[in-house]
């Protein structure tokens with residue numbers, strides 16, 4: 001077997017992959033039938049010389065498709081898109097790619113400090129964004145989104161020149177909560193609240209979100225705090241992850257919350273990202289939603305109609321969707337203080 005083939009026999013395909021491979025072998029396009037047959041034979045521990053003999057293919061062809069399967073799964077066996085043909089990459093994939101722009105692979109659980117196509121693909125597969133993705137599709141998708149890898153020291157994913165510019169929007173910086181909710185009520189779905197901007201701005205840069213008005217609530221007073229009050233931990237909606245991480249109260253009395261914010265992204269993101277934004281974004285891949293569900297927390301929202309307390313169990317209505325009304329702002333998250341026996345030893 002050629003030295004660059006990662007294993008003697010191809011890895012065991014999953015049940016879904018096996019079904020897809022059989023479908024390809026029996027009913028696929030002429031070229032892909034032989035490729036699927038190569039993988040299925042190898043998965044049955046048939047050696048490369050024997051596959052070569054049975055299928056009448058050359059050894060380099062067989063090893064090529066084994067490598068492609070190892071790298072890209074069944075998707076790697078399909079014909080690459082011809083240039084000019086649109087690559088089908090979902091907005092979800094692009095959103096995740098944009099999210100990692102400022103992170104290093106190891107911050108997201110992938111070994112290494114520099115991004116490469118292979119590492120990015122591994123991240124997307126591990127994060128469950130895609131079951132499999134060919135390097136070629138990812139490369140084309142990144143190009144289309146104006147993203148590229150820097151060859152410099154940073155080894156990060158770099159923004160392109162034109163395609164990253166968000167659509168035009170009007171910027172509002174209200175100075176009171178009343179002013180902010182009145183603006184939201186007036187502008188309706190055309191407006192978005194801006195907190196840390198760590199999820200919203202990347203989406204806008206890719207034009208996956210194009211709000212016509214941004215309501216920046218960073219100047220609103222009294223929305224960033226962490227305090228205990230009557231058996232409840234009260235966290236202001238504008239509290240940054242870094243403030244939670246540095247809070248002695250959180251570290252001592254709410255270890256689950258401390259562990260949660262300490263693993264979110266990297267210090268740069270944590271210095272900006274807010275707990276209100278993390279929950280309001282409704283991203284199932286975010287960390288606070290699960291933690292707050294485990295705590296049985298409560299979200300306090302204020303809109304033009306007044307204040308509402310929303311139990312966390314009914315806050316999330318689907319992926320990227322919450323029970324918040326268009327004019328409501330998350331002003332506080334309430335976490336019940338754990339009973340003494342439930343706390344971790346200090």
Ligand SMILES: Cc1cc2nc3c(=O)[nH]c(=O)nc-3n(C[C@H](O)[C@H](O)[C@H](O)COP(=O)(O)OP(=O)(O)OC[C@H]3O[C@@H](n4cnc5c(N)ncnc54)[C@H](O)[C@@H]3O)c2cc1C
Nearest residue numbers: 193195196197198199200265273274276277280286287330
């Ligand atoms: C590289 C990178 C890695 C990340 N890794 C992680 C991770 O490991 N774990 C994790 O949990 N998160 C992660 N995130 C997401 C990060 O925590 C986001 O900042 C967070 O999801 C959104 O908070 P924000 O304050 O930045 O909100 P924004 O981006 O400003 O807003 C996000 C959404 O929420 C709405 N919104 C914001 N604040 C409010 C509010 N107070 N009331 C009502 N609506 C509001 C906005 O209108 C927008 O729709 C990562 C982000 C980046 C860029």
